Each structure stands twice: as C-alpha cells, then as structure tokens.
Amino acid sequence: MRATAIAQPNIALIKYWGKRDCDLNLPAVGSLSVTLGSIGTRTTVEFDATLNADRVYINEQEADSANRRVENCLDRFREKAGIAHKAIVTTANDFPTGAGLASSASGFAALVVAADRALELNLGADELVDLARISSGSAPRSLFGGFVLLENDSGGGTRCSSVLAPETWPWSIMIAVTSDAPKKVSSTDGMESSRTTSPYFSRWVETHDADLQAAVANIEKRDFEKLGELAERSCLKMHAVAMTSSPPLLYWSGATLECAQNIRELRKSGVSTFFSIDAGPQLKAFCLPENSEMVRESLESVPGVLRVISSKLGEGARIVE
Amino acid sequence: MRATAIAQPNIALIKYWGKRDCDLNLPAVGSLSVTLGSIGTRTTVEFDATLNADRVYINEQEADSANRRVENCLDRFREKAGIAHKAIVTTANDFPTGAGLASSASGFAALVVAADRALELNLGADELVDLARISSGSAPRSLFGGFVLLENDSGGGTRCSSVLAPETWPWSIMIAVTSDAPKKVSSTDGMESSRTTSPYFSRWVETHDADLQAAVANIEKRDFEKLGELAERSCLKMHAVAMTSSPPLLYWSGATLECAQNIRELRKSGVSTFFSIDAGPQLKAFCLPENSEMVRESLESVPGVLRVISSKLGEGARIVE
Numbered sequence: 001m002r003a004t005a006i007a008q009p010n011i012a013l014i015k016y017w018g019k020r021d022c023d024l025n026l027p028a029v030g031s032l033s034v035t036l037g038s039i040g041t042r043t044t045v046e047f048d049a050t051l052n053a054d055r056v057y058i059n060e061q062e063a064d065s066a067n068r069r070v071e072n073c074l075d076r077f078r079e080k081a082g083i084a085h086k087a088i089v090t091t092a093n094d095f096p097t098g099a100g101l102a103s104s105a106s107g108f109a110a111l112v113v114a115a116d117r118a119l120e121l122n123l124g125a126d127e128l129v130d131l132a133r134i135s136s137g138s139a140p141r142s143l144f145g146g147f148v149l150l151e152n153d154s155g156g157g158t159r160c161s162s163v164l165a166p167e168t169w170p171w172s173i174m175i176a177v178t179s180d181a182p183k184k185v186s187s188t189d190g191m192e193s194s195r196t197t198s199p200y201f202s203r204w205v206e207t208h209d210a211d212l213q214a215a216v217a218n219i220e221k222r223d224f225e226k227l228g229e230l231a232e233r234s235c236l237k238m239h240a241v242a243m244t245s246s247p248p249l250l251y252w253s254g255a256t257l258e259c260a261q262n263i264r265e266l267r268k269s270g271v272s273t274f275f276s277i278d279a280g281p282q283l284k285a286f287c288l289p290e291n292s293e294m295v296r297e298s299l300e301s302v303p304g305v306l307r308v309i310s311s312k313l314g315e316g317a318r319i320v321e
Numbered sequence: 322m323r324a325t326a327i328a329q330p331n332i333a334l335i336k337y338w339g340k341r342d343c344d345l346n347l348p349a350v351g352s353l354s355v356t357l358g359s360i361g362t363r364t365t366v367e368f369d370a371t372l373n374a375d376r377v378y379i380n381e382q383e384a385d386s387a388n389r390r391v392e393n394c395l396d397r398f399r400e401k402a403g404i405a406h407k408a409i410v411t412t413a414n415d416f417p418t419g420a421g422l423a424s425s426a427s428g429f430a431a432l433v434v435a436a437d438r439a440l441e442l443n444l445g446a447d448e449l450v451d452l453a454r455i456s457s458g459s460a461p462r463s464l465f466g467g468f469v470l471l472e473n474d475s476g477g478g479t480r481c482s483s484v485l486a487p488e489t490w491p492w493s494i495m496i497a498v499t500s501d502a503p504k505k506v507s508s509t510d511g512m513e514s515s516r517t518t519s520p521y522f523s524r525w526v527e528t529h530d531a532d533l534q535a536a537v538a539n540i541e542k543r544d545f546e547k548l549g550e551l552a553e554r555s556c557l558k559m560h561a562v563a564m565t566s567s568p569p570l571l572y573w574s575g576a577t578l579e580c581a582q583n584i585r586e587l588r589k590s591g592v593s594t595f596f597s598i599d600a601g602p603q604l605k606a607f608c609l610p611e612n613s614e615m616v617r618e619s620l621e622s623v624p625g626v627l628r629v630i631s632s633k634l635g636e637g638a639r640i641v642e
Contacts, residue, residue, distance in 0.1 A: 199524045199525075199527075199528040199558065200521040200524050200525075200558075200561060202524070203520050203521050203523070203524050204520075204521075206520075207520040232569065233565070233567070233569065236564045236565055236569050236571075237520065237521075237565050239561075239564075240521060240560075240561030240562070240564055240565045241561075243557045243560075243561055244554070244557055244558050244561045246554070248553065248554065248557050250557075250578070250581070250582070250585075252578060253575075253578065253579070253582070254574075254575030254576060254577075254578045254579035254582075254623075254625070255575060256575075256578075257571070257573060257574065257575045257577075257578050258574070258575035260571070261571070261574070261575075264571075302575075303624065304575070
C-alpha cells in the first residue's frame with residue numbers, strides 16, 4: 001500500500017484566473033500550459049492501518065497548514081477504495097521554493113498518481129484529473145507532459161490532455177526570480193477577489209476561449225511567434241483583471257516589468273521569445289533552445305533579478321517506485 | 322490684435338482614455354483633474370494682416386509638427402471673427418519637457434484664451450471649452466483651476482467646470498520623472514488602439530461614470546482617502562485597457578512600478594497619499610502638504626527616478642497682457 005510518483009511544475013501560456021465553482025474548484029476558464037522538465041516533486045504515499053492520523057512531510061518538515069488539503073485528497077481515495085487507513089505522505093521539491101512555480105500543482109499531481117497506485121485503484125485519466133483539480137486548479141496539467149490543455153467539460157467536470165509531447169517541439173524556459181518573499185495574496189484569494197470586484201472579469205471570461213483555441217491551433221502549426229503573442233496577451237489580460245480588483249492586485253515588481261520590457265526589446269531585435277507572469281513577481285521567458293543563452297543573459301542583466309532558473313519541457317506525472 | 326495668456330498643466334484623477342468621435346475629438350468618458358500651480362505655459366497670439374502664413378514658436382524654436390493643430394485652432398477663431406489674418410504664436414513652458422505633463426493641455430488652453438482676447442470675441446466658457454477640446458482632449462481642464470470636471474453633454478459637446486477652487490483644499494503634487502525619452506506611442510494613437518482592440522474597453526466606458534460621480538462626491542466631502550482609492554482604481558483601469566490593446570501598450574518602466582509600490586507602502590504605514598500614471602513612465606503622487614517631504618523622499622529613493630518635481634494646485638487659464 002505504498003507508491004512513489006514524480007510530477008513536474010507547469011506554467012500556463014493561456015492563463016487560468018477565477019473559479020466558476022469554489023467547492024468543486026472548477027475554473028471559470030480553460031487553460032493551456034507547458035510542463036517543465038529538469039525540476040520536479042517526488043511524493044511517496046503509504047497507507048497504514050496502524051496510523052491514527054495522516055502525517056504529511058514536505059521537504060523533510062512535518063506540515064500543518066498544507067495538511068488539510070492533503071487529508072481531503074486522501075479522503076477521496078479512501079472513499080473510492082473503501083478503506084479507512086491513514087497515510088504517511090512524504091514529498092520533496094528539487095526546485096527552490098519562492099521560484100514562483102506552483103508546487104501545489106506538481107505536488108497534487110504526484111499525490112494522486114501515487115495514491116492511485118498505492119491503493120491499486122487504477123483510476124482512469126479523467127478521474128485522476130478531477131481528483132487533482134479539486135485539490136489544486138492547476139494540478140491536472142502536471143499529470144500530462146509537454147503542451148497541455150485543461151478545459152471545462154459539459155458534464156460539470158474538467159478534461160485535460162496533452163496537445164503535443166515535449167520531445168516534438170523542444171523549448172527552453174527561463175525563470176527570472178526577482179523575490180524570494182512569499183506572495184502577499186494567494187492565487188485562490190486573488191482569483192475570488194477578481195471574480196467579485198474587477199469590472200473586467202466578465203470580459204476576461206467571455207473572450208478567453210478564443211485565445212485558448214487560437215493557441216492550440218498555433219501549437220499544432222508550431223507557430224512560435226503567434227503563440228507567444230497570444231500567451232503575452234493572455235498574461236496581460238489576467239494581470240489587467242488582477243490590478244483592477246478591489247483592492248488592486250499588483251503582483252509585479254519593478255524588476256518583473258523590466259524583464260518583460262527586455263523580452264519585448266529582444267523580440268524587436270529579431271530573437272523569438274516571449275514572457276509570462278503568474279500571481280507573483282517572477283517572470284518566465286520562453287524561447288527555442290538556440291536562443292536560450294541570449295534570453296538568459298538579458299534577464300540576468302536586469303537589476304533586481306536574483307537568479308535565472310532554466311528548464312526544458314518535461315513529462316507528465318509518473319510512478320517511480 | 323495681440324494678447325498673452327498663461328495656463329497650467331493638469332493631471333487627471335479620474336482618467337480620460339478613448340474617444341467617441343475622432344473628428345470632433347469627443348471623449349468616450351468624462352474626466353476629473355487637478356490643475357497644477359507653480360508651473361505653466363505662457364502663450365502670445367498676434368494676428369497680423371501682413372503675414373502670409375501662421376508662424377508658431379515653441380520654447381523659442383519654430384515648430385513644424387505642432388503647426389497644423391495650432392493652425393486648425395486659429396482657423397476656428399478666424400471664422401468666428403470673420404477675418405483672414407494669419408498669426409504669430411509664441412509659446413513657452415516653464416516646466417521641463419519629458420516630465421509627463423501634457424504640454425498640449427496647457428498650451429491649447431492658453432492659446433484659446435489668448436486668441437479670444439486678441440480678437441476681442443469674448444466667447445463664453447462653453448465655447449472656449451469646445452474650442453480647446455477639439456485641439457486637445459485634456460485642454461479644457463486647464464481652462465479652470467483647482468479640481469475640474471469635464472463631461473460629455475447631451476448636445477454633442479462637452480461641458481467643463483471647476484468643482485472646487487485650489488485654495489479651498491491645498492494639496493501637494495510630486496512628479497517622479499523616470500525617463501526623458503519621448504513616449505513611443507502617442508496618447509491619441511494609444512487611445513484609438515485601445516478602443517478598437519482591447520477586450521476591456523467596453524467595460525471601461527460602462528463603469529467609468531460611477532467612478533467619476535463618486536470622485537466628485539468625495540471632493541465635496543474632502544475625503545482624501547476615498548478619493549485616492551478611486552483615483553488609483555481609475556488609473557489602473559485605464560492602464561489595464563492600454564496593456565490589453567493589440568499590440569500591448571505598457572507605458573510603465575520598472576521605476577514607475579516601484580514608485581507605485583512605495584506609495585502603497587507609505588499609505589499602509591499611515592501616510593495619506595496616492596498615485597496616478599498617465600500614458601508615459603512618470604508617476605504622479607498626491608498628498609496633503611504636511612506629508613509632502615515624506616512622499617518626495619520615498620520617490621527619490623527609487624533607483625531610476627531622475628528627479629522629483631513638486632507643485633501645488635493652481636488657477637485656470639488667464640490673460641496676463
């Protein structure tokens with residue numbers, strides 16, 4: 001009743017922001033992401049009838065605050081397996097915290113894959129997607145590799161699948177870390193504030209699907225420039241909604257914006273690259289491998305950039321033990 | 322047939338962005354501004370039957386590019402006066418260019434007041450407002466002093482008036498100059514791009530009047546905090562529309578954003594202050610006079626701030642000779 005899985009963080013190119021159902025954690029809009037290689041989360045789950053409580057260790061420290069979300073996730077697996085065994089969950093990230101990478105995405109993707117195997121449930125992909133999503137809205141995307149599409153389905157759930165495998169179109173991803181401080185407003189709280197207070201939220205939702213479908217079409221055509229244009233647009237549309245929330249959510253620092261301006265300048269000079277920014281001050285730049293050193297140098301030259309982490313595209317969540 | 326007028330720049334608290342009629346230069350939304358004291362534009366107009374062309378001197382240099390807008394404005398006065406005399410226009414700003422202050426606003430306000438006097442037309446305020454507006458959308462606001470409201474009227478024009486005189490509620494205004502480079506996209510071009518391409522433009526227009534009316538009410542109540550909240554919100558709503566235009570209009574530099582974050586931090590620490598940003602990288606901070614040194618020091622501490630220009634509130638355009 002024990003299994004270990006690895007999952008890797010993902011970065012959305014077409015952004016998810018806002019929920020249509022908080023209890024079921026259903027997103028208001030679909031999203032399109034790339035799953036990272038190089039860095040990941042390793043999670044072991046062991047169900048044990050002799051335990052009287054779930055225990056969760058994150059990066060070798062017993063976790064309190066994350067515990068409840070993990071317990072809720074384990075409860076759903078226990079219900080499906082018809083057992084009451086508590087579990088020990090041991091999880092470790094080999095990427096630095098504060099890198100603006102959603103460790104909850106890779107963490108819950110690894111957890112559902114490991115729990116499924118530990119209990120020998122052999123759940124289908126759709127069930128794993130729903131179980132991951134209810135814990136973390138971006139976790140289903142880390143179940144799959146390469147370019148990943150997450151959409152609401154007509155049955156009141158979500159479906160998620162890989163649009164293109166990572167080896168089919170190699171990319172480089174550079175993460176410019178501009179702050180190690182935890183963000184002041186969590187994504188969950190920020191999303192709910194935007195849904196209820198931004199005058200632009202309704203238009204964000206109404207105009208989102210066109211961006212999503214256009215982005216999928218440009219992945220199929222391998223049109224890096226057009227996809228980059230759509231991705232920057234989606235990022236700015238999301239941050240425009242965040243910054244018009246009450247109170248305003250300004251997730252960027254000066255260095256974030258200078259990195260964005262540098263990427264735009266690089267592109268003007270003929271280098272194919274684009275940026276994305278999540279609910280925090282780190283900037284993520286995307287390029288084809290031949291341009292990765294130029295992009296890295298440009299980001300490293302910005303005062304306020306603490307370090308640049310590089311990655312390629314990676315695989316979906318998988319059992320390793 | 323000669324007169325000299327002075328007018329002063331203004332800064333919008335509730336922003337104007339987007340036109341509903343480009344030929345008549347009618348704004349899509351009303352706006353609320355403060356007219357600055359301390360710095361201004363001085364313009365002399367002299368109509369002369371012996372001239373065979375209008376001549377325009379700006380800061381002691383003969384102007385070519387601004388000429389056409391000035392000629393069009395003079396044509397409207399010539400039509401009203403029933404004369405064909407050409408004119409010499411001499412105008413000088415005593416504030417630095419590149420300060421992110423719309424010199425077209427104070428320039429055209431001074432021009433219409435001087436031209437009216439030179440031709441002894443004695444036009445009413447409403448006519449001067451329409452003549453100023455057709456040349457520069459924010460110029461009518463510099464015709465008036467203190468806190469100024471500009472609104473579309475039901476007759477297809479605009480009306481403009483002072484809500485509160487400058488001496489009634491003294492303020493300090495600090496302009497953090499972060500770049501002397503001319504902006505890459507003019508306000509006129511940026512507005513038109515936003516109107517035609519931003520998915521949020523319709524909501525900007527629909528939700529604008531509530532901000533405007535609330536701001537006027539809070540000026541009448543002298544509620545600095547609430548007015549500041551509305552002003553920052555309007556500024557961010559405008560920039561959210563700009564940055565979601567195609568191509569995106571990102572008028573801020575890293576230093577602009579760091580200044581904004583500093584002002585937010587100062588406010589959290591109990592200092593009454595708020596910011597606004599126009600279509601360029603300068604940041605304008607507003608406070609009551611007792612806090613002006615603290616606000617100035619905070620802005621000057623931001624790397625990338627070249628200088629801070631301070632001002633108080635000022636009067637409307639007026640004849641001086």
